[in-house]
Amino acid sequence: APPAEIFAVKPDRKGPKTIAILLILGSLLMGVVAYGDIASSFAEDLTQEDLDLLLTNVRNGGDEITDEEYQEFHDKARDSGAYSIRGWSIMIGAVLIFVGGILLFRLNGQGSKLAIGGCLLAALGGIYANWEIYSISAEMLPPSLTIAYRNLGYLCGICRAIWMALSALPLLNAGARAALYPKVTLTLEEE
Numbered sequence: 001a002p003p004a005e006i007f008a009v010k011p012d013r014k015g016p017k018t019i020a021i022l023l024i025l026g027s028l029l030m031g032v033v034a035y036g037d038i039a040s041s042f043a044e045d046l047t048q049e050d051l052d053l054l055l056t057n058v059r060n061g062g063d064e065i066t067d068e069e070y071q072e073f074h075d076k077a078r079d080s081g082a083y084s085i086r087g088w089s090i091m092i093g094a095v096l097i098f099v100g101g102i103l104l105f106r107l108n109g110q111g112s113k114l115a116i117g118g119c120l121l122a123a124l125g126g127i128y129a130n131w132e133i134y135s136i137s138a139e140m141l142p143p144s145l146t147i148a149y150r151n152l153g154y155l156c157g158i159c160r161a162i163w164m165a166l167s168a169l170p171l172l173n174a175g176a177r178a179a180l181y182p183k184v185t186l187t188l189e190e191e
Contacts, residue, residue: 011182012175016104016112019170023101023115026163030094030122037087037129046074063142073140082132089125093118097163104170109180115167123160130156 046054051067058065077083096118103111130153137149170176 009174009178011179012173013107013179015173015176016107016170016179019166020101020105020111023097023104023163023167027094027097027101027118030090030097034087034091034094037083038091039087040074041078041081041083041087043074043078046071058142058144061144063144065142065145069140073136076140077133077136080132080136082129082136085125085132086129089129090122093120093122093125096121097167100167104180107179109171109177112167112170112180116164119160119164119167123157123164126156126160127153 048067051070055065055067055070097115100111100113100115100118103114105111130149134146134149134153137146141149170180
């Protein structure tokens with residue numbers, strides 16, 4: 001029979017650290033997106049530059065929408081709380097993922113669990129808020145913008161699922177789990 005050492009799981013320290021770096025960088029990007037939504041939740045009116053940036057492609061595509069119509073959509077989305085729910089849930093989720101990434105980089109298994117919790121919080125808040133924004137856009141905006149908001153909601157859900165799977169990977173991989181939760185073994189030497 002082959003020796004048991006051949007089949008023993010060796011701790012993998014590089015894998016969790018690589019995932020930790022990806023989680024930290026991704027959480028910083030999430031924070032930037034969340035800041036934009038939080039700023040939108042406090043903005044009474046969109047600036048003319050923002051309106052031009054948002055509506056140029058829609059108008060070039062043949063859909064007619066005025067600045068005032070989009071401003072009414074923005075006001076209704078802001079008043080429904082969708083921007084603030086999405087912004088704050090993603091911001092808090094990003095902070096949890098950032099802290100979880102730092103803990104995971106230090107090979108602490110709690111970091112992976114904290115990152116999973118952050119992904120779950122960001123997913124729930126983001127999907128709910130995106131659904132709310134999509135519902136409002138279906139009432140007030142042309143079909144091209146409604147489709148864009150629907151696809152944005154799908155993209156948010158897919159991104160959160162990918163980040164959650166990435167966060168859970170160190171707990172599912174045997175080598176990474178051995179590095180995160182080392183077992184203490186005692187050896188007795190014979191005299």
